Amino acid sequence: MHAIRLHAFGPPENLTYEQTEDPTPGPGQVRIAVKASGVHLLDTALRQGMQGPFPAPTELPAIPGREVAGIVESLGEGTDPSWLGKRVVAHLGLPAPSLGGYAELAVTDAAKLHPLPDTLDEAAAVAMIGTGRTTLGILGFTHVTPDTVALIPAAAGGIGTLLVQYVKNAGGTAIGLAGGPAKTALVEANGADLAVDYTRPDWPDAVSGFLAARDLPGATVVFDSVSGATGRAAVDLLAPGGEHIVFGWSDKGPHDGEALTFTDAELADRGITSQQVLGPPMFAKVGGDNPLRTLETRSLALATSGELRPAVQRYPLADAAKAHHDLESRGTVGKVVLIP
The missing domain is CATH 3.40.50.720 (NAD(P)-binding Rossmann-like Domain)
Incomplete structure (x- = not known):
């Protein structure tokens, strides 16, 4: 597969588009043929090795990215077979922080998946799985x-x-x-x-x-x-x-x-x-066993109904370095999304 890899912390130019091995889904996991990958301002800090709410990668090279949408094309052992072939969206970052979104293929736990209705495209879904859930969490205050x-x-x-x-x-x-x-x-x-x-x-x-x-x-x-x-x-x-x-x-x-x-x-x-309001205060405000998933579900429902309409700025996956540069220089609008 093709992916964006970070070999050394530093400027956007350290993000390189290259061919690498396909990831293999483990037990209870799926592999997604990615149609859209989300880019977050936090990604630009992690690229520089800075610590935020998520830790920077501990091993390089690494594939950045925590939000993906696409089609389930492979299953790990013991994964529910009904997921195969479904359009889905997932946030890879929590509860266990992980990366891998800036790629043509991404692996995640089936428990993190949300099925996508036909009326919601992948780029909008990526916007809502991260940015949308945060927006609703903020509004809870x-x-x-x-x-x-x-x-x-x-x-x-x-x-x-x-x-x-x-x-x-x-x-x-x-x-x-x-x-x-x-x-x-x-x-x-x-x-x-x-x-x-x-x-x-x-x-x-x-x-x-x-x-x-x-x-x-x-x-x-x-x-x-x-x-x-x-x-x-x-x-x-x-x-x-x-x-x-x-x-x-x-x-x-x-x-x-x-x-x-x-x-x-x-x-x-x-x-x-x-x-x-971010972090523990938001989790406590939402409550329940999985407050982030609760916010994700609400967010995707509001986008599906048309009540919320995310703004999206698309870049080719190969131009991830430019996307980072533009985001850091405040040259973007809406949610930045990479399209393989």
């Missing part, structure tokens, strides 16, 4: 209603796109921030009530004017994945009693490198609650 006024930085990204749709589906007001006119236009086309270019220094004034015109004291919730000066300015636009929901594995803002921190006194003075 607030109650979105018609009175919600949500300020969404990175609104042209994979999670931001879905947050805008969810807020609008609930009858709320969605204010989306994005970098540059092209991304801002996409946020507006996605249904946001206001789309603002955060690269303009006067962007907070545009949001303030929008709120004032509607006699709103401020946003009720900020979904913050960007941190830094942009994140702080977004929090400054919260109304008293607002919610600051923080997600992302890094506490550094990608735009200016500044950490976003607030003292308890700053937040208390305005009655603002701030929550870091």
Whole structure:
């Protein structure tokens, strides 16, 4: 098979497209003929050998990637034969962290599979198995209603796109921030009530004017994945009693490198609650024996029904290095997906 392999930690160019041995499914496993592989910002950190919520590969060369969709074409010993030939999607990363998604073939436990309906294509399914489940997990920390006024930085990204749709589906007001006119236009086309270019220094004034015109004291919730000066300015636009929901594995803002921190006194003075929601807090909020699978199932159901429509940017598998470069330089929109 062809795959992307990482031989040494470092820049995107260290990802090489090459031929390697086909993986063999073990007991209780399947081998998937991959039609779409997900690329995550975390993948770019693991490529550099950085530690995040997932550990970097301990042995190189390694095949990155934790999200795949395709057709089950081979079974390991003892695997339910009904999976053979089925279209499926799976997140390879948990409960046991593993990689192998950037390839024409990938192996995973049958227990991680979700069957795909004919109406959901593989690229959208890959977006929802990771980005979609995270979005729903984030939304579990607030109650979105018609009175919600949500300020969404990175609104042209994979999670931001879905947050805008969810807020609008609930009858709320969605204010989306994005970098540059092209991304801002996409946020507006996605249904946001206001789309603002955060690269303009006067962007907070545009949001303030929008709120004032509607006699709103401020946003009720900020979904913050960007941190830094942009994140702080977004929090400054919260109304008293607002919610600051923080997600992302890094506490550094990608735009200016500044950490976003607030003292308890700053937040208390305005009655603002701030929550870091990824990881254990999210698992506890969802509850049950397998909270991640619960979120995956909900996410795929919402995509199948058309209530959530992930934005996808496709790259050929051989161009994984370019996909990483573009993702790190904020040159992508929606979920980045590799197509073998």
